Structures are given as C-alpha cells and as structure tokens.
Amino acid sequence: MITFKKARNQNGVTSIELGMITAVISVAIITGVSYFKGPIQTAFATEASMLASHSAVVGQKTDFINSIQSSSKDDFDMTYVDTTEGGTNIAGDNLWNTVGKSHIAQANAERNIQALTKLNGEDTITGVFGLYDDYNTPLHSIDEAISHLENGKVKAGKIAHTSDAGNIEVTTSSGKVFLLQAGTLTENN
Known part of the structure; x- marks a missing residue:
C-alpha cells in the first residue's frame, strides 16, 4: 500500500511564531515605557533641580569666601x-x-x-x-x-x-x- 505523507514546510510556522513573540515584546516595552515615563521624567527633573540649586549655593559660598578674603587685612x-x-x-x-x-x-x-x-x-x-x-x-x-x-x-x-x-x-x-x-x-x- 502506498501512503502519502504531507510535506510540511516549518519555515512559515517558525516565522509566524517569531513575529508573534516580537510583537508581544514590543507591546510590553511600549507599555512599560509609557507607564514609567512620568516617574522617570520626575526623577531626572528632581536631580537636575538639585544640581542647579547646589551650583547656586556653591556660587554663593564662593562669593562669601571672596568677600572675606578681599576685606581681610x-x-x-x-x-x-x-x-x-x-x-x-x-x-x-x-x-x-x-x-x-x-x-x-x-x-x-x-x-x-x-x-x-x-x-x-x-x-x-x-x-x-x-x-x-x-x-x-x-x-x-x-x-x-x-x-x-x-x-x-x-x-x-x-x-x-x-x-x-x-x-x-x-x-x-x-x-x-x-x-x-x-x-x-x-x-x-
């Protein structure tokens, strides 16, 4: 008896599976970035503000030291x-x-x-x-x-x-x- 086997081409199925996995990962990344965007921006803005205020304070201290030096006899x-x-x-x-x-x-x-x-x-x-x-x-x-x-x-x-x-x-x-x-x-x- 002669039996016919269906020839399977696995390349198409593998490509579809990889495409689906890539899509799920992409959606997860986009969702994560969207979710954490606000807190990350807030954290960087806070750090930038702290650095700017520290620079201003250092500038004030330097002015204070300079005035002391210039007025000292x-x-x-x-x-x-x-x-x-x-x-x-x-x-x-x-x-x-x-x-x-x-x-x-x-x-x-x-x-x-x-x-x-x-x-x-x-x-x-x-x-x-x-x-x-x-x-x-x-x-x-x-x-x-x-x-x-x-x-x-x-x-x-x-x-x-x-x-x-x-x-x-x-x-x-x-x-x-x-x-x-x-x-x-x-x-x-």
Whole structure:
C-alpha cells in the first residue's frame, strides 16, 4: 500500500511564531515605557533641580569666601575653608560632643564660647571657619558656631597633613583674622 505523507514546510510556522513573540515584546516595552515615563521624567527633573540649586549655593559660598578674603587685612588662611568652597579643610571624623563628656572637653567648649563672645562684642565676627555641624556642613556664622558649641554637636575641621585639627579661624568686620584654639585667640598678622 502506498501512503502519502504531507510535506510540511516549518519555515512559515517558525516565522509566524517569531513575529508573534516580537510583537508581544514590543507591546510590553511600549507599555512599560509609557507607564514609567512620568516617574522617570520626575526623577531626572528632581536631580537636575538639585544640581542647579547646589551650583547656586556653591556660587554663593564662593562669593562669601571672596568677600572675606578681599576685606581681610590679616592673612586669611584658606586651609580652614571647606573643600566645597575652594579651601582644603574637611569635617573631622568625630563630634566634639561635649555634653556628658570629660571636664576638659566641656571647659574647652566654654572657653571657645567665651572667647568668641568677647571678640564679637569688641569687633563683630564676620566669619567662622573650621567648624562643622553633625551633618558635615560648614558653620560660618557666630550664632551657628556658639549654638553648636553649646549643644555639643559640632565637629572640628581636619586640615590635611597638619597638626592644626581643632583650630578655628575667625574673621572680623575690621578685617582682622584670628586663630582660636582652646579658648585662646591669636591674630594672624
């Protein structure tokens, strides 16, 4: 008996299957892009806004540093200025958490506060350099410096390759620049 087998051409079926798979993947990609378009645009817009505001803040800080430098009659040491502001200082590793700490730490904080307060009464302090809050943000105003020294949440700057860690540089309205260490002010002239 003679039997006839149908000849099958698998090429057409394979092409149709691949076409269907490609169509499903394409629909999934288009749906995913459409769904995530808003959140992705929002994320990039937020990042762009943050970068722009950071640039503006850095520009303001640089203007502040430039005005301090130009008004200083004494030597203004940029090593006490933070690296984000064009100096070489960075926040130290540990908080000067004087609250509940040793009597020496509390006494040093109190001496620093007294020295800063006395100087500010005689010649208004225009800038404080070498102090950071507990988030590593440089403290520049006398009010910020005293407040953080009082509550014990302050870090000293860490000047690279020197033994000056813990010193604070202070500028005044008369153009004088002082170095403060453990309550002792020394003019940088």
